[in-house]
Amino acid sequence: MTDVHTPRESVAAGGEATESFGITGTGPDSTGTGGGTGASAGWLRWGWRQLTSMRTALVLLFLLALGSVPGSVLPQQGSDPAAVQQYFTSHPALAPWLNHLGLFNVFAAPWFAAIYLLLFTSLVGCVVPRTFRLAGSARTPPPRAPRNLSRLPQSASFSSGLAPAAAVDAAAAMLGGQRFRLRRPASGDSGHWVSAEKGYLREVGNLLFHLALLGVLVSIALGGLFGYKADKLLVEGQGFSDTMAALDEFHPGRLVSGSDLAPFSLTLDRFSASYITSGQSRGQPSDFDAHVTYTASPGAPSKTYDIRINDPLSVDSLKVYLIGHGYAPVFKVTDAHGNVDYDEATPFIPANTGTFMSDGVVKAPDASLGFMGVFVPTAVSVGGTLESVFPAADFPAVSLIGYSGNLGMNSVASQSVYQLDTNGLTKIAGSPRLMLPGQTWTLPGGRGSVTFVGVKQWVSLAITYDPGQVPALVCGILALGGLLLSFLVRRRRVFVRAAPAASGTGSVVTIGGLARTDASGSFEDEFAALAAELADSTGAARPPEADGSPGAAEQKREPKNQSEAGA
């Protein structure tokens, strides 16, 4: 058990190893450096110390939090590009400036990445050396016993019938039995003494905390490299397979390719939204339920699930969240010859999330017809204007404005499915036309017809895969555990010296105790119990006497020990 390594000076002195944190405000130490290279090395070292100081890490952490604020206040390109577009229309002067600053895509902005990388470097640069130091500290044997034990915060002495060497042996055996780490005099050291130290678990906890902190950083990086986020809009009855081409939005991590996606597929069987029908909060949603059938991989058995808000579907280590819903009126469009050219549930986007009055377009390029529409789930006429009074589809109606002509869809350029470019199109007479489910509008001039067949609902799903989530959680728990360990366990030292008694037989045994970190102040009780046990084991002639004289001020770690010493 006795360690023969020479203890490091700083520890042997009974103090804490000095931390590199908080060295700020001083310039590089230029002493001993000659010439330009030396000076620049000095400045580099100074810069590095600044970067890895606790203050810088905290400032960076604060900046990161501050930088995230616009990300939650302003609409973001990644999560809601339509809202960004809307912001540009409503704030034409301000939006371009915000865009220049990257405030519509905060988490991908260079300045955000700079903060994150600096914080990462700062933390790594601060945690790695600290880890080595803590590992060293956990291995260090206790220091030699001080010459004058009565100057320690806790001390006691008694006389023993045993010779000094035997008394110290007995004390060492007793302390060893209590799982103290021991140090005995090396050859050449004079005197009979034993140093004992306990509570190394504190350093282990501290080490665990720092390693787990690094683990959290690595987990976040793991999520950024191998994770992905995707959005998919699905109408009741529609399905999709998790493949890049099928996704509406796809934000892969740095190292994710199309073949890395989990091969699940999912069909939306039905969606139901419940609303409060009376009272103050009439029209407020009370429940959403997307009933889906899914298979984890092609050929696997299909299962069903009800995705609700905060109750995502977990499939193959990824999660599918319900993030939005709306109405998809079903239209059937025939051309001039009576051929059905369009038969589809068309998602309309809610313009008012309270009443679910929604906008959308129907494009039937093969019939050379296009329609801009407004859908109202519960229609009323307010002074001749169509309004919605309730979000549920209790009395659905659509109002269509028809256009005829070439919709420009046979060109390589992509176009939004939610917008109709009416340039070059002819507005059809009789627009706008109000229609109820089942009604057909026969277009004038033999252009064909449009039928409002009925209403389906759509849901917007967010698919997320973050391989760093579980490691981050585990590391977070370990960090907390380590922190608790380092707070609750204290390192304490006990020294025993024995000197020949003045009478010639037996010895005088002095015991000194020191708690290196005693937040709770309960070391006194432990020391008193230990002193009694030591007296027992060394065959004391009389019980230990607490030393009344307090130790020298510079030896004190806790001022209150001064008055309570030896109690």
Add this chain to the structure above:
Amino acid sequence: MFIAKRRTVVTVAAVAAVLLAGALAVTLTQGSGQASGVTYVDGNNAQRVYTVGHRPLAPDFTASSLTGTRISLASYRGKAVVLNFWGSWCPPCRAEAPTLAVLAEQYRSQDVSFLGDDVGDTTANALAFTHDIGITYPSVNDANYSIVQEFSQVVPVGYTPTTVVIDPTGHIAGLVIGPVTYQGMTTILHDVAASR
């Protein structure tokens, strides 16, 4: 003092090495270079030819066509197949369709079959379009992208339209990401015919 300085230098070097290694790993695994066994047509990486020995096996499928008949890819063995992933809702697909219709007629006598895979579409919309353009070759109904998903495991079918050229042995010999061009397709089909 000297030990403290050396420790700082060692730490800085270690952190720099880790960051550099990370950056290097990201760059290398990103695969900016051209994979072996793949040549780009006209230097365009959206048009690729896989050389014999590096051709991935095309996943087989059996599905209903837009007109209701059963079609299986395996039944095309012995012929080259041009498989086009498209949707009537997708403007670039509509733009390339006349080219594909012309190519299909032209290569009919050379044992090259054309087949469509209609994704995210309704049958009514799809048939209206094929009638409109005059496409006579069949398309399978792949509304939920399940065939795309299987192909994306072997070749990058991450975008609609994408066109895959399958050789008579059922291996993928060519790939066009985005709308096809007449010249690009004839080059790829010539390469496939030459490698028989």
